[in-house]
Amino acid sequence: MCGIVGIYHLDTPKPVDPARVAGMCDALAHRGPDGEGVWTAPGVGLGHRRLSIIDLAGSPQPMASSDGRAVLVFNGEIYNFRELRHELAAGGVHFRTDGDSEVILAAWQRWGTDCLQHLQGMFAFAIYDLEARSLFLARDRLGVKPLFYATLSDGSVIFGSELKALLAHPLLRREADPLAVEDYMTWGYVPDHRAILKNVHKLAAGHFLLLRHGKPLPVPNEWWDVSFAGRRSGRRAALEEELHALLQEAVRSRMVADVPLGAFLSGGVDSSSVVAFMANAGAQPxxxxxxxxxVAGLDETAYAQKIAQRFGTDHVTRRVSPDDFEAVEALAGMFDEPFADASALPTWRVCQLAREHVTVALSGDGADEALAGYRRHVFQRAEDRVRGALPASMRAAVFGRLGALYPKADWAPRPLRAKSTLLALAGDSAQGYARALAYTTPELREGLYSPEFQRLRGEYRAEQPLEALMRKAPARSGLDRAQYADLKFWLPGDILTKIDRTSMAVGLEAREPLLDHRLVEFAACLPENLRVRGRQGKWLMKQAMQRHLPEDILYRPKQGFVTPIAQWFRGPLQEAAREIAHGKGLAATGWFDQHHLGHLVEQHVSGRSDHARLLWQLLMLERSFTTLGLV
Structure with a gap:
């Protein structure tokens, strides 16, 4: 796990200043505290910060191929590198190191861009081919590892693992993209199709770029996608055994490391499953x-302790006060772009705890997306049955009108929160799921924005890319399309961004075995009733794990990390909330209706309404703008 940066001149191969590449590397020192390196040639410069995990002393980067033709910088892990190494060596390749970096170089020289199909792992890397004078940028299938890039006024393309690496280059323009603000205010993060700064891009998951001197910047090529169009046949018991074997192999393959390795354990199904397979695979606890x-209602440590005792793990727990609001500034600096998922705070804290004991930690992220584990998947399937039973015109007229009249009641028990369900049923499956995923509704955003921002936004709405993605998905059903959107949109934008930034901030490598692409591809072809059955998601996985986990772990309600932001904005962050509406931060943009914001703040502070998530969104946007120098 590392940080990578680079500069590449598209037009003519101008000299690249090594000090400039080194400066970009320095911005990523937290990602690689164990080593650094810079390499330049006419028209190109590559930089690397290393967190040593495999072949601790023998794989420094940037790394040149044995014939000197290609140079690599790489962030991530290739889990099948030993098998690939054996295959390449049989074909005559001579290896000088024992790590996975040199295997990527050899695979590139053997197969070109098709090398990506041979790599199993998480990665973002760059390879400069001195003979072809080309730069190859690639990102893993599901977007576990990030890669930002931008074009500059001097004709160069710069790239880096985080936005802060690009910000270290003096020619990068710092101008906020209003469409990215619309995206952020809708989803709580800036999705991968956009970045908070104009002219900055993210290489999408499962895509690559091949740049050549004298050629314009190409459109990224998609090299991997997941299809929900097929359906596996066969007996349920056989599919359960196949899923169990895939889970087992996914965990086993991610236990390779030359440094201390452990796992996050919440006591939920996913992290408990990972720990169960780790315990069975290893000789040591x-x-x-x-x-x-x-706060007892937020604490899950009793469940984690139960799993730790069951599998004899070397378990450590730390209790933290929910009054952790002082970390707001650190979070803004960690993410660069605005990021409103408040569970980033406890995720950061558990990464800090893990780093005191290990350098690599396995997480349970990804199973909900791959195997339909969210409550919204259950609702989506049920709502699609209603949509299928009634004509679209009737649904739009009846449910749309009822939804408009029904009062918003976030404070009420879930069965009484009918407004969002009625509005979701008024639209098609994609529109309904967009409402389920969104932090803020279109109606709420209209009241937040100033006339100037609405002019800048034009006809664009953040839901449009998600709905288009779902409608074009290789899928059969609404549940298929919802999961496809989760894997392609929500997962890289929110979940994987959160774990990458919080783990890398403390020099910890996080691995996600439940996102093994073979497991994801298998799950996408399961019949719907093996993913969702009744009100139970991840049904087949839970059946497969009954031999390892007790029922109170498998079937207890999903909780997740909770942060008491509603209380913060009525207590220690009360003045920060008022600053959102009346301070010099967001007000300086002229993009928000300050009077309306002030009204929402006072409603929340007084306890008349709960606008905690919205206030947190706005606070993190303001802090991000401040960090980026935009206000």
Whole structure:
């Protein structure tokens, strides 16, 4: 796990200043505290910060191929590098190191861009081919590892693992993209099709770029996609055994490391499953860690302790006060772009705890997206049955009118929160799922924005790319399309961004075995009733794990990390909330209706309404703008 940066001149191969590449590397020092390197040639410069995991002393980067033709910088892990190494060596390749970096170089020289199909792992890398004078940029299938890039006024393309690496280059323009603000205000993060700064891009998951001197910047090529169009046949018991074997192999393959390795353990199904397979695969006790809270309703450590005792893990727990609001500034600097998922705070804390004991930690992220584990998947399937039973015109007229009249009641028990369900049923499956995913509704955003921002936004709405993605998905059903959107949109934008930034901030490598692409491809072809059955998601996985986990772990309600932001904005962050509406931060943009914001703040502070998520969104946007120098 590392940080990578680079500069490449598209037009003519101008000299690249090594000090400029080194400056970009320095911005990523937290990602690679164990080493650094810079390499330049006419028209190109590559930089690397290393967190040593495999072949600790023998694989420094930037790394040149044995014939000197190609140079690599690489962030991530290739889990099948030993098998690939054996295959390439049989074909005559001579290896000088024992790590996975040199295997990528050899695979590139053997197969070209098709090398990506041979790599199993998480990665973002760049290879400069001195003979072809080309730069190859690639990102893993599901977007576990990030890669930002931008074109500059001097004709160069710069890239880096985080936006802060690009910000270290003096020619990068710092101008906020209003469409990215619309995206952020809708989803709580800036999705991968956009960046918070104009002219900055993210290489999408499962895509690559091949740049050549004298050629314009190409359109990224998609090299991997997941299809929900097929359906596996066969007996349920056989599919259950196949899923169990895939889970087992996914975990086993991610236990290769030359440094201490452990796991995050929340006591939920996913992290408990990972720990169960780790315990069965290793001779030594698994190192596990959990974060608990002083508030009983937020604390899951008893479940984590139960799993730790069941599998004899070397378990550590730390309780933290939910009053962790002082970390707001650090979070803004960690993410660069605005990021409103408040669970980033406890995720950061558990990464800090893990780093005190290990250098690599396995997480349970990804199973909900791959195997339909979210409550919204259950609702989506049920709502699609209603949509299928009634004509679209009738649904739009009846449910649309009822939804408009029904009061918003976030404070009420879930069965009484009918407004969002009625509005979702008024539209098609994609429109309904967009409402389920969104932090803010279109109606709420209209009241937040100033006339100037609405002019800049034009006809664009953040839901449009998600709805288009779902409608074009290789899928059969609404549930298929919802999961496809989760894997392609929500997962890289929110979940994987959160774990990458919070783990890398403390020099910890996080691995996600439940996102093994073979497991994801298998799950996408399961019949719907093996993913969702009744009100139970991840049904087949839970059946497969009954031999390892107790029922109170498998079937307890999903909780996740909770942060008490509603209380913060009525207490220690009350003045920060008022600053959102009346301060010099967001007000300086002229993009928000300050009077309306002030009204929402006072409603929340007084306890008349709960606008905590919206206020947190706005606070993180303001802090991000400040960090980026935009206000």
């Amino acid at each position: 698994v190192r596990t860690c959990s974060i608990g809270f002083d």
